[in-house]
Amino acid sequence: xxxxLLLILVSIYAISLFIGLFxxxxxxxxxxxxxxxxxxxxxxIRSITAHHPPFTNVYESFLLLSFLMQxxxxxxxxxxxxxxxxxxxxxxxxFTVVLVILPAETRAINAVMPALNSPWMYIHVPAYLFSxxxxxxxxxLAIIRLFSRKNIFAxxxxxxxDISLAMIFMSVGLVTGAIWGQIxxxxxxxxxxxxxxxxxxxxxxxxxxxxxxxxAQSLIVILAALTVLFTYFGVTWLLSGLHxxx
Amino acid sequence: MVKILKYSYWILTLVIxxxxxxxxxxxxxxxxxxxxxxxxxxxxxFTFVSAIFIPSFLSKLLHILLALLIxxxxxxxxxxxxxxxxxxxxxxxxxKMENDTLNIELLDFTITHEDGSASAVHYNSTILINDxxxxxxxxxxxxxxxxxxxxxxxxxxITPFNFYFNDSLKLFEGQYAEMNGIDFHFLExxxxxxxxxxxxxxxxxxxxxxxxxxFLDAKIKILPDTGEMGTVLEYVxxxxxxxxxxxxxxxxxxxxxxxxxxx
Numbered sequence: 001x002x003x004x005l006l007l008i009l010v011s012i013y014a015i016s017l018f019i020g021l022f023x024x025x026x027x028x029x030x031x032x033x034x035x036x037x038x039x040x041x042x043x044x045i046r047s048i049t050a051h052h053p054p055f056t057n058v059y060e061s062f063l064l065l066s067f068l069m070q071x072x073x074x075x076x077x078x079x080x081x082x083x084x085x086x087x088x089x090x091x092x093x094x095f096t097v098v099l100v101i102l103p104a105e106t107r108a109i110n111a112v113m114p115a116l117n118s119p120w121m122y123i124h125v126p127a128y129l130f131s132x133x134x135x136x137x138x139x140x141l142a143i144i145r146l147f148s149r150k151n152i153f154a155x156x157x158x159x160x161x162d163i164s165l166a167m168i169f170m171s172v173g174l175v176t177g178a179i180w181g182q183i184x185x186x187x188x189x190x191x192x193x194x195x196x197x198x199x200x201x202x203x204x205x206x207x208x209x210x211x212x213x214x215x216a217q218s219l220i221v222i223l224a225a226l227t228v229l230f231t232y233f234g235v236t237w238l239l240s241g242l243h244x245x246x
Numbered sequence: 247m248v249k250i251l252k253y254s255y256w257i258l259t260l261v262i263x264x265x266x267x268x269x270x271x272x273x274x275x276x277x278x279x280x281x282x283x284x285x286x287x288x289x290x291x292f293t294f295v296s297a298i299f300i301p302s303f304l305s306k307l308l309h310i311l312l313a314l315l316i317x318x319x320x321x322x323x324x325x326x327x328x329x330x331x332x333x334x335x336x337x338x339x340x341x342k343m344e345n346d347t348l349n350i351e352l353l354d355f356t357i358t359h360e361d362g363s364a365s366a367v368h369y370n371s372t373i374l375i376n377d378x379x380x381x382x383x384x385x386x387x388x389x390x391x392x393x394x395x396x397x398x399x400x401x402x403x404i405t406p407f408n409f410y411f412n413d414s415l416k417l418f419e420g421q422y423a424e425m426n427g428i429d430f431h432f433l434e435x436x437x438x439x440x441x442x443x444x445x446x447x448x449x450x451x452x453x454x455x456x457x458x459x460x461f462l463d464a465k466i467k468i469l470p471d472t473g474e475m476g477t478v479l480e481y482v483x484x485x486x487x488x489x490x491x492x493x494x495x496x497x498x499x500x501x502x503x504x505x506x507x508x509x
Contacts, residue, residue: 111359111360111365114369114384115386117367117385164304164305168304168308178318178319183386184385184386184397185399185480186480186482187482188319191274196266196270200263200266200267202312203259203263203312206293206308209302209305209309
């Protein structure tokens, strides 16, 4: 049932993007709202069925991440050009396609590990999700910025805000994770692969504030997004460690 | 001078990123090595100094936070003593501290499984402290005593060993015991060589399984018992938290100082 709903969701997002590409903005937005409601329904069904919030494994967190991105693009975005809007729709579509092609066992509902039964999970994980939402929002602007020939760019301030937010939430995620690690494992830091790559992410992202050149900043954002994607998928499946479930 | 600092910061950042990425994939043990630790500290210092040159107060604060986090990681990792304690029900440990000892006994170990699933959703060790207080240790809920912490680490099938003197004494790896008035520490069992590593007054000796050997005026023998489900706690002796707080305060005061001078 959930998989069928996911396929419908992908189709709706794809239709919305397709209509948007033909400049039918009004219809595209209505279709997108329909997809948004379905996305929310999938999350609610998942939470009720699993008896826990939808961020205890890769599949659930990616489902929530793509939803939060949609929330940001639909409700917290100022006026944006159709190029930006279409790219945003494309990114959310790709994220939902990834959900469909993830191995079936990742969608299985499992019991929450004892280590995750902590109030810190409700700060640590959402902080990282908010950070990734801001980062991927900044990534879209960075990609457009990188290929723009104009020197004055309308979204520079927006990109600064997004990356600052990403950095703030990433710092909150890293610090709360360290505190949680101390409570749960007696260690602020274990050099677990996920922790190491979380540090790599924040170091890469911090470089953004050391450059004034917009092209260089855009490249840094793209690099940061790639390292985040590796942390999300590469580390989870290629490098085992304390965070192997996430 | 500022330019040199900036270039050095960029080079150091690229070096640390490459080192972290390669080590996490190919050799995770390197991440806590001395060479890496020096690079982390150097990077933390440069991050802290670089924060001064960033105009935005928020970014400045985040950089200082990052520097502080690296200090914490390096400091805590290098200072805390830790080792696992595997215990079956009824098993004892005597934890030796400076001017103090802590006797612990596992009274009960319970695992809760989700209906129809093999994975544990909760596991809990009930331990008796110094034959007086009963405390509960579970994941996210450690036992704290002065600088000592006992964390619920994992569980599994663990093998106790019977040490034969006049009577038999059941010991798990890592346990201390008093035998014939002598304090022993059963460090670990080597399954390959089939021998137990034991320390007595900081002197290490090995005791092969099944063979009777003479030690001081006693003859001792060790035989593995049948495995039983037991708990694995992690013993941690926390050191240097006060120093960490001092470092944190110094960093914050420097930040405030820089802020006031700018104004």
